[in-house]
Amino acid sequence: MSVKCPDRIRRGMPGRLKALRELMDCAMEQVDALGPEFVPEREKFCELKDRLQEERFHLAVLGQFKRGKSTLINAMLGEAILPTAVVPLTAIPTLVRGGDDMGAKVSFTDGREAERLRAENSKELSAFLAKFVTEAENPKNCLGVSQVEVFHPSEFLTQGVVLIDTPGIGSTFRHNTEATLNFLPQCDAALFVSSADPPITEVEVQFLQAVRNKVEHLIFLFNKADYLNETEKRQALEFFRIVLREEAGFSGELPVYCVSSRRGLEAKLSGDAGKWIESGLGEFEKHLMNFLVQGKTRMLNQAIARKTKDIVAGIKMQLEIMIQALQLPLADLDDCRQSLGRKLGEVERQSIMAGDLLEGDRRRTSEYLEKQAGNLRRKAREHLGGIMREHAAASPKGLPDQDALERAVAAAIPELFERELGEMSRTFDRRVTEVLQPHQQRAEELIGEIRRAAAELFAIPYHAPAARDVFQMKRKPYWVVHKWPSSLNMVPPEWMDKLLPLAVRRSRIMKRLEEQVEALVDQNVENLRWETLQNLNATFRQFTSGMREQLRLTTAATQGAIQAAWEKRRDQADTLDREIRKLREAFARFTEIENELAIVPADDGRD
Numbered sequence: 149m150s151v152k153c154p155d156r157i158r159r160g161m162p163g164r165l166k167a168l169r170e171l172m173d174c175a176m177e178q179v180d181a182l183g184p185e186f187v188p189e190r191e192k193f194c195e196l197k198d199r200l201q202e203e204r205f206h207l208a209v210l211g212q213f214k215r216g217k218s219t220l221i222n223a224m225l226g227e228a229i230l231p232t233a234v235v236p237l238t239a240i241p242t243l244v245r246g247g248d249d250m251g252a253k254v255s256f257t258d259g260r261e262a263e264r265l266r267a268e269n270s271k272e273l274s275a276f277l278a279k280f281v282t283e284a285e286n287p288k289n290c291l292g293v294s295q296v297e298v299f300h301p302s303e304f305l306t307q308g309v310v311l312i313d314t315p316g317i318g319s320t321f322r323h324n325t326e327a328t329l330n331f332l333p334q335c336d337a338a339l340f341v342s343s344a345d346p347p348i349t350e351v352e353v354q355f356l357q358a359v360r361n362k363v364e365h366l367i368f369l370f371n372k373a374d375y376l377n378e379t380e381k382r383q384a385l386e387f388f389r390i391v392l393r394e395e396a397g398f399s400g401e402l403p404v405y406c407v408s409s410r411r412g413l414e415a416k417l418s419g420d421a422g423k424w425i426e427s428g429l430g431e432f433e434k435h436l437m438n439f440l441v442q443g444k445t446r447m448l449n450q451a452i453a454r455k456t457k458d459i460v461a462g463i464k465m466q467l468e469i470m471i472q473a474l475q476l477p478l479a480d481l482d483d484c485r486q487s488l489g490r491k492l493g494e495v496e497r498q499s500i501m502a503g504d505l506l507e508g509d510r511r512r513t514s515e516y517l518e519k520q521a522g523n524l525r526r527k528a529r530e531h532l533g534g535i536m537r538e539h540a541a542a543s544p545k546g547l548p549d550q551d552a553l554e555r556a557v558a559a560a561i562p563e564l565f566e567r568e569l570g571e572m573s574r575t576f577d578r579r580v581t582e583v584l585q586p587h588q589q590r591a592e593e594l595i596g597e598i599r600r601a602a603a604e605l606f607a608i609p610y611h612a613p614a615a616r617d618v619f620q621m622k623r624k625p626y627w628v629v630h631k632w633p634s635s636l637n638m639v640p641p642e643w644m645d646k647l648l649p650l651a652v653r654r655s656r657i658m659k660r661l662e663e664q665v666e667a668l669v670d671q672n673v674e675n676l677r678w679e680t681l682q683n684l685n686a687t688f689r690q691f692t693s694g695m696r697e698q699l700r701l702t703t704a705a706t707q708g709a710i711q712a713a714w715e716k717r718r719d720q721a722d723t724l725d726r727e728i729r730k731l732r733e734a735f736a737r738f739t740e741i742e743n744e745l746a747i748v749p750a751d752d753g754r755d
């Protein structure tokens with residue numbers, strides 16, 4: 149369905165448009181009317197609009213087990229969807245997103261087909277989820293679930309927020325804490341849930357110290373307020389704030405909301421607005437909505453408005469070229485065509501050279517990865533070897549208890565490699581961004597050269613292309629639950645072992661164990677190296693094809709404008725005046741759109 153262009157733009161009236169979306173629809177309607185030369189611009193608008201539509205705000209709910217994280221999400225949804233219990237429960241990170249219907253999708257680590265459910269009601273959905281996300285029904289994630297997505301038509305979610313329910317930290321499943329820490333950089337903000345029973349613990353303080361550097365925006369919730377009277381609430385909150393400042397190292401204004409998720413959920417279920425306010429969640433929700441509108445949405449809208457403006461500037465330039473070309477004598481137009489053709493040939497040669505330099509940088513970055521993998525291998529061997537030696541030293545006769553050792557290694561591996569995965573990804577993110585930056589600049593210069601050459605030939609103003617976003621390393625989401633190989637294949641002692649002197653026996657056992665640990669290290673490092681290499685290559689591939697496409701589009705747009713004008717001159721000499729008038733009108737409308745884009749409201753008019 150085509151959306152109509154706002155009247156004031158049709159009529160050329162200035163005015164303040166409310167929504168960026170509306171402006172983009174308007175620009176699309178205009179390019180449609182201009183004809184097939186502008187199909188690539190239309191596609192670019194569509195792509196930006198999809199991004200605007202799909203961009204999601206990742207809001208993680210973090211905290212120690214049993215603080216009420218899942219109950220809080222249920223209260224915000226207004227239905228008991230996520231399983232909650234009095235024992236440590238949520239074992240798999242669960243993404244809750246907006247959808248037309250209620251349902252879920254469960255993905256698995258081995259790539260087998262995802263299980264899906266379209267639920268009739270919250271009870272059915274909750275029972276389905278319990279089978280996969282709870283420690284009770286899916287102990288130690290024996291079903292190999294990698295991620296669970298829940299879809300819900302709640303108004304809050306359709307605003308573009310994805311709530312992420314995380315496994316509680318500090319439970320007996322230690323690698324859950326590492327996994328949670330590693331996915332933090334991908335969260336746009338987090339809600340940290342604590343409560344008075346017991347008061348904030350050492351584990352929470354340590355966790356918060358780590359979170360502080362990884363998540364830019366944190367909002368604190370002090371849950372289960374219904375257990376406390378007013379005086380106790382004040383005391384508990386004061387204590388919580390002191391710990392946040394003095395132990396966890398936070399400073400400045402600390403947004404702490406005292407809430408009762410249980411009461412909030414009851415209020416939503418019974419439709420009691422007063423009780424919802426009393427639960428403290430009303431005020432918290434208001435704060436959150438404000439924060440969302442002012443934070444990410446504003447940044448995203450501004451970025452999209454900038455890009456839209458850039459496309460509009462390109463369109464205007466094409467229109468100017470066409471207008472000029474339609475007015476030039478045919479012989480001059482031919483000269484311009486040839487000069488531009490020569491310039492484009494030159495830019496093409498330079499872009500091939502730039503491609504070779506980029507390939508060199510890709511190779512150097514892969515070599516750097518190999519070096520990193522080597523360091524990690526050494527580090528992991530030392531760490532696990534240390535555990536092995538500790539066991540040997542602590543056991544009678546220096547012969548390690550192989551079962552106990554296997555358990556210790558199995559516990560240490562996910563912890564070590566989850567942390568290293570996070571470290572390695574962060575190092576690579578930085579490195580790849582640094583390496584690609586000059587290439588990006590060079591590509592932009594080449595695009596600028598084409599535009600400048602056309603502008604000079606046709607004596608029209610030159611519009612520099614807007615700088616693109618910083619290109620970043622592609623990667624899989626951290627919340628994918630990794631399966632780190634961690635079991636030692638114990639070699640049973642040979643009969644002759646028993647006959648050997650103790651020292652020889654000990655040395656034989658230790659050697660076998662060392663070989664086993666090395667094999668495990670190699671296997672895990674190889675997994676990590678392989679995954680990072682795939683991401684690295686994918687990033688460079690996408691960067692190269694993206695830049696080539698940009699150059700191709702700029703070339704095609706400039707040449708296309710001249711070619712279209714040339715053909716019109718040849719075939720429709722009698723209607724030239726009408727054509728020029730039409731193009732000038734279009735030019736004026738795009739100028740209007742450009743002006744409106746400059747004042748696009750940051751909140752996209754969602755209020």
Ligand SMILES: Nc1nc2c(ncn2[C@@H]2O[C@H](COP(=O)(O)OP(=O)(O)OP(=O)(O)O)[C@@H](O)[C@H]2O)c(=O)[nH]1
Pocket residue numbers: 211212213214215216217218219220231232233234235236237238239314315316317371372373374375407408409410411
């Ligand atoms: N009184 C009271 N109990 C609550 C409140 N919020 C949650 N609970 C209870 O606390 C228990 C734990 O709640 P969950 O939502 O499962 O906690 P969680 O943080 O998701 O726990 P894990 O998934 O194990 O990390 C449940 O019995 C809830 O009913 C609250 O505001 N007040």
Ligand SMILES: [Mg+2]
Pocket residue numbers: 217218219231232237238313314316
């Ligand atoms: Mg939970």
